[in-house]
Amino acid sequence: MSVALITGSAGLIGSESVGFLASKFDTIVGIDNNLRQYFFGEGSSTKWNQERLTGQYPNYRHYAADIRDMPALQAIFEKYGTDIKLIIHTAAQPSHDWAAKEPLTDFSVNATGTLHMLELTRLFCPEAVFIFTSTNKVYGDTPNYLPLVEQESRWEIDDSHPYYQEGIDEKMSIDHCKHSLFGASKVAADVLVQEYGKYFGLKTGVFRGGCLTGPNHSGAPLHGFLSYLMKCAVTGQAYTIFGYKGKQVRDNIHSNDLVNMFWHFYRNPRPGEVYNAGGGRFSNCSMLEAIAICEEISGNQVKYTYSATNRIGDHIWYISNLTKFKSHYPEWNWKYNLIQTMEEIFNGVRSRKY
16 A cells, blocks of 8 residues: 655645645555644634645545654554655744744754654655645745845845845755744754755655645645735735845745646655755735735735835745756646636635634
């Protein structure tokens, strides 16, 4: 029997992984205890997505285990053992601001939880491929010290800089910068995943995501800005822009495109490897540009306020360079551009009742 095990399976990337892999494995094991609701409130609950997965995929098995609970995880690994061929670890506390409220919780989920998953993989299914969704926040605020130029609707990097053509690559240092506590806990997890590949020889891969988005995102004020922004456009809720004149730039990758990257890695793993994963120059926007797109797609005006205080560790400009991944896996490419992604988010938000 072939088993794919996915943590955070009711979240954005986890649920996309379930759908993508359901026809490729005999059994999909999902681990998710809806901590997102604890982090961000009832409106960000992933219960609706869990119910969708359970109803839609007959070979999906859901476990409401907490990745901080080693005995509960071990029972799952003992049950499936070496039948586990692929592990996609997406469960996390994903917010800068929230991490500062409960640093111990943040670290126990992001770092210790990841260590639990790695060690159980080593003990029970060492031949499995282990994929970790890291974040561009491991680079801290270093991108903010690049030569940035203010334009009418966005910040941009000076066109003479090496990053102008394709964006920021994996050689940027993750040291000597301010990360936020969230960024620090993800650095710890990121390095652990690399080490289990380089030291123990596990088939681990690290994907440092830009803005991961898509129609199954339970967006919240503190995380999932495109999903939450579109939710505000649909429902009439007010949105708050934090700092940088609303011109901060993010690259955005559709969850399906990211999971397709995982699939390519799974079929030909490179142990301990690290890849930047985002929309690159193909799919990116500033906050102001995103608002304009939401208004055009929804037909509604977005109500927003502006706070001059930016979030600690927030990036002014970040675009991922995917040259390394595309050189290793030349058959992969993006399928969803920004407008297509935003239209799917709109349809997803509109289909749910708030």
